[in-house]
Amino acid sequence: MSNASNPEGFAVAVLGATGLVGQTMISVLEERNFPVRTLLPLAATSGGRTVRFRGADILVQQVQPDSFNGVDIALFSAGGAASLTYAQEAAARGCVVVDNSSAWRMDPSVPLVVSQVNPGALATHNGIIANPNCSTMQLAPLLKALSDAAGLQRVVVATYQAVSGAGAKSVTDLVQQRATLVSGGTPTSTIYPHAVISSPIPAIDVFLPDGSTKEETKVVNESRKILDLPNLRISATAVRVPVERSHSEAVHVELSRALSPDQARIAFAAMQGVTVVDDPASHSYPLAADAAGSDEIYVGRIRTDASVAHGLAFWVVSDNIRKGAATNAVEIAELLVSMNLVHGASHVA
């Protein structure tokens, strides 16, 4: 390992280091001054690429099980197959894995953690911790605030998801579709059956036998696990829109007790990492472009939903690559350190 800049810190690996989330993980580690002693960027196929960290170019290495010897913390964002192959290998070597794929999220032995919602769940980890799906991530702190303030009866969410949720190649695909449209051509996707530039696409991840998509099921199942509300009544429609960055969500909730929009604003604002942007008179409401590059979750359009007792509606926007993925993973790593839950593999290797 190279770049040992903090002798008191931790050996940190990032698997999927050249991907959009992996690169952002590395940026966030640096931005937040995470105590990295050595950074080990890994990829399924390294190809001699480098990543930039603290002013140095670090060669990306091809992952293998022994890559994790001596690594304290590994942030995984290389897809479900890589996580299934390497997470247990890493954990067996004393490394704590924070995994951004869906591979381990619903495993009962694996904590699924949003940093400001259920950090206590980390205490029971067995070497693997799951980072929630982006569309679940930005919603969970708001649902937690409402659950604590007035009880949650039912949640209906419709998403407006940025193409970057499907990785850098999907951003390139949108950029190409947009250029084709501007030049008068007929845009097609090089990746998907339909071109998102001219149509919101109500199909993210694979379809399940009940007609829902896996993305929609993630919102349901992951929210229940994170909030520790296994019977929460929640449903979702997940939709891709022709926007590069930040997911937006229209949320209608039914609460157990009355909660005015003003009370909801107070409850939301009290949640760490949540910013209320809600002043229609000045055209202020959360917008994807404004959220891009930020670690905050923005909520606005907070109003009564009069169609149900104790109904509330709101609009939530967050950068899907940062809080929706990379930042929460680094926040989990910070919690692991502060809660003394890192095994210290680098000291026994």
Add this chain to the structure above:
Amino acid sequence: MSNASNPEGFAVAVLGATGLVGQTMISVLEERNFPVRTLLPLAATSGGRTVRFRGADILVQQVQPDSFNGVDIALFSAGGAASLTYAQEAAARGCVVVDNSSAWRMDPSVPLVVSQVNPGALATHNGIIANPNCSTMQLAPLLKALSDAAGLQRVVVATYQAVSGAGAKSVTDLVQQRATLVSGGTPTSTIYPHAVISSPIPAIDVFLPDGSTKEETKVVNESRKILDLPNLRISATAVRVPVERSHSEAVHVELSRALSPDQARIAFAAMQGVTVVDDPASHSYPLAADAAGSDEIYVGRIRTDASVAHGLAFWVVSDNIRKGAATNAVEIAELLVSMNLVHGASHVA
């Protein structure tokens, strides 16, 4: 009036003839071979423009109250102010007005009609008939089908609305934003406070004191009136997305009685003007680009919403300028003729 091509037909005026909806009204009159004896294109400021109808260029005339002398049917799409100024003037002259603005929709003496949902309401007209808002229009036939099949308890809808709903200038604005983005600039809107190209915008029409927008309130109030369900529990979040044509909607409903997705598909397909597109295995679901240029309402993603008893979710897409505005107005005119509800102003003038 010019172009008297059908001596047995009707004198038809189109107010707002040079707008996106007005031009489409004229196209649809021609496409459907509506019995037009004379076409009178009107605009607030004519400026010497012409419109094309049955192979001829017809000069647009500047509207004034006496423009409607001898006109049998007038299709209005020139905004609420023009409708408030001229609809009663036209009606007083024996003309039947089909008004696409929001000016008259909630007037108890004015029928609000979706052609295949409540044509019978036309019988009571007093010279003015209201054409519903586009986001309401495409939803009403589906809600009617569900109401008849299993009873409606509650409806939650999130919209993904095309910019053309705000007129041709908004389409130009989006096209310019897109070109700016492609050329590496920072897009701004020349019309709105925010640029939709990079952010879904949860603000359509003006904000009301309760925090909802007028667009959201239209969905609520107009649906209740069209369906004759004055107490229907329905709420909406209305959002503009960076797409030119066709509105999409994510809908979650609670029914009174059980209705399987297959039964819902049958009920939807039986509704005139509705096409079910729902085969995830072949990546088939309604898409805005596919609906553009069509008069059909497309519904898919039909599935159980397990978060509530008798819950159902679906995705509905239609061309907001055609069925959402122009086509329904012409369909109303067709119904007026077939129901013998045109006064025949042109014969008494």
